Amino acid sequence: MGVAGSGKTTVAALLAGRLGAEFAEGDEFHPPENVAKMSDGMPLEDSDRWPWLGHIRDWLAEQAAAGRSAVVPCSALKRSYRDLLREAGPVRFAHLTGSRELLTERIQGRAGHFMKPAMLDSQLATLEPLGDDEDGFTVDVFPRPPEIVDEIIAHLDR
Template identity: 50%
Template sequence: MRCRRTPVAHEPIPQALIVMGVSGSGKSTVGEALAQRLGWRYEDGDDYHPAANVAKMSAGHPLTDDDRWPWLQAIAAEIDSVTAEGGRVVFGCSALKRAYRDVLVHGRDDVRIIYLDGSRELIGARMAARKNHFMPAGLLDSQFATLERPGPDERPIVASIDAPVEAIVDDIVRQLPNPGSD
């Protein structure tokens, strides 16, 4: 079931979109397709993890908040840099907790959260089919345990992931205020 929110005319045009969800929800795939559709830059939050975080996750250990703060701050700084230069960016980033999203958005009206919503069963099946990804499927339960779904005050765009990528992107674009316009 899709959750549709009608865009409000006075909402600012987003300068940055953060595609969030648990590992295996499609952040990179959907984020890249969305960025291509909008003609924006795409960045994968995984590329901003320090090597120690990647090693920890590869070994099957979940990250702590202390591990995540520098990573989230690096992503927020990149969002600020891109938008300060007049660019627009789509970032794929798990952003599982409200506190993490607060670091990324830090009160900006022009940064929007897109939550990729899917069942544990669907995402688990996708993760089991993936090859060569540093996040082992065994950590999926910890991801769901950590997940704090975005609240209405965060103005999330919620998209169900039980559809083909193009249909998911269509759903997101329909929910954006003035997508692709300057």
Template identity: 50%
Template sequence: MADHAERTRHVVVMGVSGSGKTTIAEGVVARTGMTFAEADAFHPRANIEKMESGVALTDEDRGPWLEALNAWMQERSEAGDSTAITCSALRRRYRDVLRTGLPSLDFVHLDGPAEVIRERITSRRGHFMPPQLLQSQFDLLEPLGPDESGIVLDVRRPPEEIITAAVAWLGVRG
């Protein structure tokens, strides 16, 4: 099994809420054949209720969620599957939890002006993340460090361009 894990690739499409993580991750998956997971599906109900009520999550709230995402990627890796997940991954310590025990983890950081992302988040429907929590995410956001494998892509570019750039940078073929 370890031999399979060493040949897997794992990518987190990261950024604040409304940056387009799901659209870009699904595009990467369509082009590469990686296995997809939406990080929001891993949140315990208490986290979702907290966000729905306009309360930002704490590090204590995020801990079990990040550990569950990491466990899922490790399980997929052991099965020989490469993965692409969405996750805000706002802080270095969150990314460190996600990275634990994996042969590699790359980050595609979707970044852009707060006003562009605020407009997106305000116009979407059916998501539990209210627009008033967006600033708290920008406040927490720590840029990728020079020792972290990642690329930063501008959310103002068309999705297809972002997906093409991400896949080219990853060097993964389906």
């Protein structure tokens, strides 16, 4: 989980490969209306996010029902969003965090992505960090992705 530019997709794909888990790109679950809205520089509202999160939850539930581990990068900015995802079964969250400067630099460096740098402020304002009672942990994204994955795996092994 994390805001735009935190490296969710890169880290999640590497993590899934290391764990031998199923992988799905969370952005692929967005309906076309959400993609169009974000492409126009408009932040999503809760009413936009619920259907998207429901699709991710359903995919996670399918994987769990089939006995497969799964990794899906998803912003999961609010606790209520994470609560919905947990309906799929046991879910652990790795909250990827970084400085505003690093996140902005990464967003600006992405070609062809619908997320615009100006929308980072909206995501940061919406973000509710993991609560002490939530199954998850925070990881700094300044290191290289393989090092981030090493840290995540160390947390998962605890």
